[in-house]
Amino acid sequence: MTGKPGTPGISRDTRLSEEGLQRLERQLRSGSQVSDHVLTQWIRRYGDPARVIIKQYNRYRTDLES
Numbered sequence: 001m002t003g004k005p006g007t008p009g010i011s012r013d014t015r016l017s018e019e020g021l022q023r024l025e026r027q028l029r030s031g032s033q034v035s036d037h038v039l040t041q042w043i044r045r046y047g048d049p050a051r052v053i054i055k056q057y058n059r060y061r062t063d064l065e066s
Contacts, residue, residue, distance in 0.1 A: 021049050031041040040064045 024042055027034055042050040043064055054060045 007044060021053060024050060025053050025056075028053065028059065034059070036061075036064060040066070 003009065024046075039054055039059060051060065054064070
């Protein structure tokens with residue numbers, strides 16, 4: 001086999017970018033039923049910027065922090 005091996009998925013740097021936060025906002029704006037578990041992951045990964053977006057769409061609750 002020759003050539004450069006493929007890289008699966010999205011790199012962590014790309015996930016933890018402004019683009020990632022824009023994706024979260026698009027999902028919430030479109031009315032997608034994002035589960036609480038997934039919102040918790042967004043908060044864990046992005047912290048305050050994700051928390052602000054989630055609050056804008058009235059989906060924030062303190063139990064998302066656990």
